[in-house]
Amino acid sequence: MAKRTANPIERYIVLYIPWLLSLLFANDAIVSYFIAWLGSFFIFFICYSGYIKPIPTDRNIGEQLMRPIFLVQIVFVGYMACSSIFYFLNLLGVNDLSGQGIYFIVDKEKLALTAKCQQYYALGHAALASGMILFMNYDFKPQYRTDRNKLANVIFQIAVISLPISILSIRIPGLSQFYFQFSSLSFIAGTLALAFAIPLKKAATIFFSLLLYISNFYQALTSGFKEPIIISVLVLGIFLYPNYKKIVTLVFGPALLLLFIFLPTYNHVFRENAWGDNVDSDEAYKLALDATINGDEEEDNSTWGFLVFRLSEVDMFTTYLQSTPANVGYYGFTLVKQSAVAIVPRIIWPGKPITEDWVMERVYNAGVVKRGSTVSAKPAYIVDGYLSWGIPGVFFSLFIFGALAQSISVKAEQLFGGYILGTALIYSGLFQIFWRGLSFEFLVNSVFWSYVTMLMVHKILLKKRILEKI
Structure with a gap:
């Protein structure tokens, strides 16, 4: 008798077991939370085990880490679902990993809300993995190719050309959205060119690529945001990994850990000076670096405070759960319609409503921040799905x-023509918004115009015969 082959639909259902189990134990917030939280690691295992669909075999694992099933899923889910553990432990009384305080009282309502948020995270992770696996098909006949001997030079040229385009686009009214696309593309291209040049020992390319990387890293340090700094280190490590596995593991792993430890202090001091005291970015950078090295930090801005309240957005999610649908009804297709309008460039429609105002309206309605506050607290992508x-x-x-x-x-x-130019460069350069996600309106607008930009770059490379049709 022939061995029965499992129905693919049955295998996809396995991804939803953590969510279903967390619902089963919903009456016990702690058990439910940990089932849902550990469930994300179970989903990672299912994805990478090939149980539902095998991981593409056209490249080694280390040579395809920029594909969505790896980088996008790990970064997006890590930030969305896995980072909430510190907030939950804090609710249980854990303070800076020192244990539960003697007089600590657990807020059972907050505990239950956080567990419910984690249930949604488990469901969201399962749905995201389902979409990725279903459309993960790299087994296609190549239509275009590029000369592999010229690949390093082509990538470096794209890095150099993208930079002035990004600067020009931010100075033209209505085209500022292209600034982020081309500046990201320039950064990814420069980093990839550096990773290509090092093993090839091309001194000139290494020198200029290194200058470009250092310039981008300094811009990240003076941006006032944590993500560009972490991404700068993470991406270089991923690109170098196939050729220098041991060095990358020994150097970049600890480097990322140190960033998570010291970035909260650095970022807080930089913002306080650059944004609050009108100090120029260079001076703010020096003050922040000095404070970080000397360990000058307040309790609220400690590493533990960062891990609990700023690494994860689960605290805001609990507020949305309290207000919707109890006080504010579900939005239905309203956010989708607003996202469609957001696509229209302001240069075509100067009177277009401000997207930020639309997004903040639901923030105010939920009571996350008070109306008129200068704080921007945009809902995460999964929150918009729930709302x-x-x-x-x-x-x-x-x-x-x-x-x-x-x-x-x-x-x-x-x-x-394949992974290097396709996913590692163009996709990673233009579609970084998938790594973190944003509110519906911002994500739809970014993805739409990034796709248009991708098609334009394709036509240009064909015209310049950098790409050849097979």
Whole structure:
């Protein structure tokens, strides 16, 4: 008798076991939370084990880490679902890993809300993984190719050309959105060119690529945001990993850990000076670096405070759960419609409503921040899914997110002759928004115009015969 082959649908259902189990134990917030939280690691295992669909075999694992199933899923889910553990431990009384205080009283309502948020995270992760795996198909006949001997030079040229384009676009009214796309593309291209040049021992390319990387890293340090700094180190490590596995593991692993330890102090001091005291960025950078080295930090801005309240957005999610649908009804298709309007460039429609105002309106409605506050607290992508339709909204929005992230990567490899130019360069350079996600309106606008930019770059490379049709 022939061995029965499992139905693919049955295998996808396995991804949702953590969510279903967390619902089963919903009456015990602590048990439910940890089932849902550990569930994300279970989903990672299922994805990478090949149980539902094998990982692409056209490249070694270390040579395809920029594909969505790896980088996008790990970074996005790590930030969305896995980072909440510190907040939950803090609710249980753990303070800076020193244990529970003698007079600490557990807030059972907050504990239950956080567990419920984690249930949504488990559902969202399962839906995202489903979308990625379903559309993960790199087994296509190549239509374009590029000369591998010229690949390093081509990547470096793209890095150099993208930089002035990004600067020009931010100075032209209505085209500022292209600044972020081309500046990211320049950074990814420069980093990739450096990673290519080092093993090839091309001194000139190494020198200029290193200058470009240092320049981008300094811009990250003086941006006032943590993500660009971490990404600068992470991406270089990923690009170097295939050729220098041991060195990258020994150097970049600890480097990322140190960043998580010291960045909260650095970032707080920099913002306080550059944004609050009108100090120029160079001086603010020196003051922040000095404070970080000397360990000058307040309790609220400690590493533990960063891990609890700023690494994760679960605290804000609990506020949305309290207000919707109890006080504020589900938004239905309202956010989707606003996202469609957000695509229209302001240069075509000067009177277009300000996207930030739309997004902040639901923040005010939920009571996350007070109206008129200078704080910007945009809801995370999964929160917008919940605010739209509850559980179905979380499922469909995250499934679409995963499907889009994956299918665009496949399309990029089809257009640019494979992984290096397709996913590692163009996809990673233009679609970094998939790594973190944002509110519906910002994400849809960014993905749409990044896709248009990708098609334009494809046409230019074809015209310049950098790409050749097979």
